[in-house]
Amino acid sequence: MWALRAAVRPGPWLSRVVRGRGAPRAAPWLPACPNRALAAFGSGGLKGRGSGGRGPRANGPRSRAGEEEEEPEDAEEEEEEEELLRRDPLLPVGTQRVCLIHPEVKQGPGKPQLTRAEWQVAEAEALVHTLDGWSVAETMVVPSKAPDGKLIFGKGTLEHLTEKIRGAPEITAVFLNVERLATPTKKELEAAWGVQVFDRFTVVLHIFRCNARTKEARLQVALAELPLLRSHLKSSMARPDGRGGGSRYIMGSGESFMQVQQRLFKEKEMKIRKALERLRKKRRLLGRQRRRQEFPVISVVGYTNCGKTTLIKALTGDDAVQPRDQLFATLDVTAHAGWLPSCMAVIYMDTIGFLSQLPHSLIESFSATLEDVAHSDLIVHVRDVSHPETELQKASVLSALHGLCLPAPLLDSVLEVHNKVDLVPGYSPTGPQAVAVSALLGHGLQELKARLEDAVLRATGRQVLTLRVRLAGAQLRPHPKAWRLQDPAIHCECLAKWGLDEKPTTHPARRCEELDDTAASSTGWPSTRGHDIVTRQADPSESAPLK
Numbered sequence: 001m002w003a004l005r006a007a008v009r010p011g012p013w014l015s016r017v018v019r020g021r022g023a024p025r026a027a028p029w030l031p032a033c034p035n036r037a038l039a040a041f042g043s044g045g046l047k048g049r050g051s052g053g054r055g056p057r058a059n060g061p062r063s064r065a066g067e068e069e070e071e072p073e074d075a076e077e078e079e080e081e082e083e084l085l086r087r088d089p090l091l092p093v094g095t096q097r098v099c100l101i102h103p104e105v106k107q108g109p110g111k112p113q114l115t116r117a118e119w120q121v122a123e124a125e126a127l128v129h130t131l132d133g134w135s136v137a138e139t140m141v142v143p144s145k146a147p148d149g150k151l152i153f154g155k156g157t158l159e160h161l162t163e164k165i166r167g168a169p170e171i172t173a174v175f176l177n178v179e180r181l182a183t184p185t186k187k188e189l190e191a192a193w194g195v196q197v198f199d200r201f202t203v204v205l206h207i208f209r210c211n212a213r214t215k216e217a218r219l220q221v222a223l224a225e226l227p228l229l230r231s232h233l234k235s236s237m238a239r240p241d242g243r244g245g246g247s248r249y250i251m252g253s254g255e256s257f258m259q260v261q262q263r264l265f266k267e268k269e270m271k272i273r274k275a276l277e278r279l280r281k282k283r284r285l286l287g288r289q290r291r292r293q294e295f296p297v298i299s300v301v302g303y304t305n306c307g308k309t310t311l312i313k314a315l316t317g318d319d320a321v322q323p324r325d326q327l328f329a330t331l332d333v334t335a336h337a338g339w340l341p342s343c344m345a346v347i348y349m350d351t352i353g354f355l356s357q358l359p360h361s362l363i364e365s366f367s368a369t370l371e372d373v374a375h376s377d378l379i380v381h382v383r384d385v386s387h388p389e390t391e392l393q394k395a396s397v398l399s400a401l402h403g404l405c406l407p408a409p410l411l412d413s414v415l416e417v418h419n420k421v422d423l424v425p426g427y428s429p430t431g432p433q434a435v436a437v438s439a440l441l442g443h444g445l446q447e448l449k450a451r452l453e454d455a456v457l458r459a460t461g462r463q464v465l466t467l468r469v470r471l472a473g474a475q476l477r478p479h480p481k482a483w484r485l486q487d488p489a490i491h492c493e494c495l496a497k498w499g500l501d502e503k504p505t506t507h508p509a510r511r512c513e514e515l516d517d518t519a520a521s522s523t524g525w526p527s528t529r530g531h532d533i534v535t536r537q538a539d540p541s542e543s544a545p546l547k
Ligand SMILES: Nc1nc2c(ncn2[C@@H]2O[C@H](COP(=O)(O)OP(=O)(O)OP(=O)(O)O)[C@@H](O)[C@H]2O)c(=O)[nH]1
Pocket: 302, 303, 304, 305, 306, 307, 308, 309, 310, 311, 322, 323, 324, 325, 326, 327, 328, 329, 330, 331, 352, 353, 354, 419, 420, 421, 422, 423, 437, 438, 439, 440, 441
């Protein structure tokens, strides 16, 4: 007797099987394995050839199958997109010793909740260290009443800062930890301090630029950059009399230099939006194909550096996934196949991390990348519970998720994963919707997988069924390999022959798929490929082959 557990969507074929009659073969459009379903993430979803990534591979495997689905790029379009991506560097290249200034609001409505100045400074330092060759030479926390206003510091504070910066020749730049610096303020401070001054937006944008691999991500960064370039232009052209600088009209065109530049920016913006729409159309098409293939999709979201990529690596065993101790290491949505306890195949989506005080234009540009999240069956919210700002991070992620206009059932069923518990001795999660794990050490993964399976079954309407099938019955009798596998020696031989791992426990799903195909071809038993079948165990009482 074989015990057969399957996570299936109940359908007419199932009742025929249960009644002992032959079931129809799997529909021809069912995918051969979850890896093929990864193809459906295509250019935006996976980093593949068609996605236009020029840089080195980011963390995660590419979808080879996805490439098959891609239409060849129009050479002219390709050239135009590359032209849109040609830009001057946002930040100076080479070694930089940065003075980090954090304006702290001590009281009043501007005082940040759920955080402290030292934690915000730590995050700003992490941002600086993410940049190649950049280090923090000095950190200063200074009082400020309105860090986002034109006058960030009072007169006395400004004088004190100027004295310190001017007196420290090793400082090559200043990172002012405010969301966005008005260009006139930036110019004033640069004139006073004699070094370049950057805000959070510019630093984050630069990191995004360095880490973006796919063409879609790079175009999104280019789009997010436009407001910055526009305001630079405005301030460089501004004159005390309020009129644009340079010659009034260019070559008799009737347009001032400023007007020409603004028109060029507008044209560039339109071109980028058009190019993005082209790429997104492809991604949506591939997304539809993926949904037809019906593998449940689990989106893994969370604050940057909370361990999303590490968790996916732990859940899938995918060695190609490379987590890095870096903010915004993952900038492209990638898909990875894994299996849940009943060997149900699922696809995990690794996503871009969130950050508090991220400028709106940046979030907006990247929200399309997160379209895949809206189409997933389940969202897993990974939290770094060892981080002092874990509550603030949670609030930032939830507010970003709500901003994505996700379907209500998806938002209501979010499963919280409390990660890095190895750094918090004795940690136990509060609330029923949370599982404590250490993705790095592999703790708590079994419980997490069980919780994921429950949630996926609920979200997709699948059911786990256990069927008992007599080996001598109509379904399996003509299938010699099925019973031969009960002999351990032959078992290994068969596994080796099929190119599988000799340890029967390593890839039960793959083993079942192989078995399943053979069973399907010789017995009329339905192929379980694409149907998340599952564990198949020999009953110990029937160790001898049945006739
Ligand atoms: N101690 C400990 N470290 C962890 C754990 N999980 C992840 N890390 C570390 O945290 C750092 C960030 O991990 P990632 O998986 O890259 O984080 P991420 O959320 O994907 O980050 P981004 O892609 O940048 O948003 C790495 O150095 C990991 O080794 C954990 O359970 N325990």
